[in-house]
Amino acid sequence: MMPIHHALVLNLHQPLGNLPDLWEHNRWEAKEILFAMDRIPRKLWGFEDVARVHLSLSGTLLESLSDPVFQNRVYGTVDVGSLLWHFQNTSLFEILGTAYYHPVLPLIPEADRKEQLWRWLHIGRHLFWRERFPGFWPPEMGFSMELIPLLAELGYRYVLVDSEHVESVTPMDWPQLRYRPHIARYEGAEIVVVVRDRDLSNAQESGMEPEWFCQEVAERTRWCDFPPLVTTCTDGENGGWFRNVTQGSNFWDAFYLPMLMRARFDAEAPRPIFIGEYLDRYGAHGEVKVHSGAWNTGDHSGHGFTQWTGSTRQKDGLAAIEDLSKQIHDLRWRAGELGRGEAEIQYPLSQALSHLLQAETSCHFYWGEAWMERAEQLLKKAEAELETARESLGDE
Structure with a gap:
């Protein structure tokens, strides 16, 4: 055997x-x-x-x-x-x-x-x-x-x-x-x-x-x-x-x-x-x-990630993450191209990225809309830091 x-x-x-x-x-x-x-x-x-x-x-x-x-x-x-x-x-x-x-x-x-x-x-x-x-x-x-x-x-x-x-x-x-x-x-x-x-x-x-x-x-x-x-x-x-x-x-x-x-x-x-x-x-x-999927949760099989994408608010949150991520990484790239490494730019950029990554926590989306506000608040913080970095870079 x-x-x-x-x-x-x-x-x-x-x-x-x-x-x-x-x-x-x-x-x-x-x-x-x-x-x-x-x-x-x-x-x-x-x-x-x-x-x-x-x-x-x-x-x-x-x-x-x-x-x-x-x-x-x-x-x-x-x-x-x-x-x-x-x-x-x-x-x-x-x-x-x-x-x-x-x-x-x-x-x-x-x-x-x-x-x-x-x-x-x-x-x-x-x-x-x-x-x-x-x-x-x-x-x-x-x-x-x-x-x-x-x-x-x-x-x-x-x-x-x-x-x-x-x-x-x-x-x-x-x-x-x-x-x-x-x-x-x-x-x-x-x-x-x-x-x-x-x-x-x-x-x-x-x-x-x-x-x-x-x-x-x-x-x-x-x-x-x-x-x-x-x-x-x-x-x-x-x-x-x-x-x-x-x-x-x-x-x-x-x-x-x-x-x-x-x-x-x-x-x-x-x-x-x-x-x-x-x-x-x-x-x-x-x-x-x-095939793309997750493990089974209490309510869903894991197919299609429905647990995290089932409501309009969840979908909107993920779309906001996609948009803000592009803005942050584009500005990081632009600052690098211009050789702008001063703290007035890099610190708010790093803070914006950290807030964004934290917003992506699965728990924020797992509980339907119960924890979505946490993700949304973190995205607002990321947007504010991004705007500070933009102003310091002089980028429109």
Whole structure:
């Protein structure tokens, strides 16, 4: 029987300033989130021989966790500085690269995508003490093929995509398509695609028993003539299953730790593995194309990005981002051509760009129109800074 490998992927994200704000105005929810994150390394100590967890942490979350003021504020509840240190344990964790402000990348202007990714790399390299991150987590699993050249340029080996959007180019059956890494190509660039099993991920998000998971995985992979890679991806600090503080009643106590015990003593149990290690052993096979889309949300399938584009106000907000992005990048280019590097121009330009990138946060569009005002206010700030830069440049 072929060994079954399991890649566990957890996404951790909080919008900029959300955790400090919750700490001031909704202390218990802030504690639930911090406890859920702090629980991750603590539950895995002593299981370095079998535990393997992939973590994606947005730049805005890392900004809050690494802020000395916030660290001092929550010290005594969670030692956030030590938490960041524990996440550097390479025996337990493979850190994935992502985009700083957690935008749905296919929905933002191309010029801003690289800014989002570079900004995350800057803070990721600083906090995790490494130059390279092998895998990429697209926020909301929002992916389109035109992202491939950028990801390849920045050195990413593989990207996570949702199973509902993957189509084979090389002939392959259903188990091969879902439980084996593949190659995707676009305009001469290529990257390894690792497929998230949507059904099993849904179960991981809502709560499942080890026995059920083992039986389900065995049944789904029974016809594989290769060592299958079963990949499950969910948020890691949202929902009662992950936030539950009762001993024995959360994801770690009720599911993952019992799974680790099985992996130690049962050769037929799914064995946790880092995706990079799997690729080193078995490689990627066959070519696929990935249709544009995101992971499933509470209301939508992820097709067409409806969660973020369903209303007129959401569409108008994205159109405003497109227009303002062009103005900001055009003025940056013009200032460079004229050799105008003085602070009176460059500082408001950099501020305008930062406000724009922050406005692109997926959460601003996720909740229908409930958070759209946040994006709109940030765009107004960006417009004001842009106007200041224009006046200093003497540009009409």
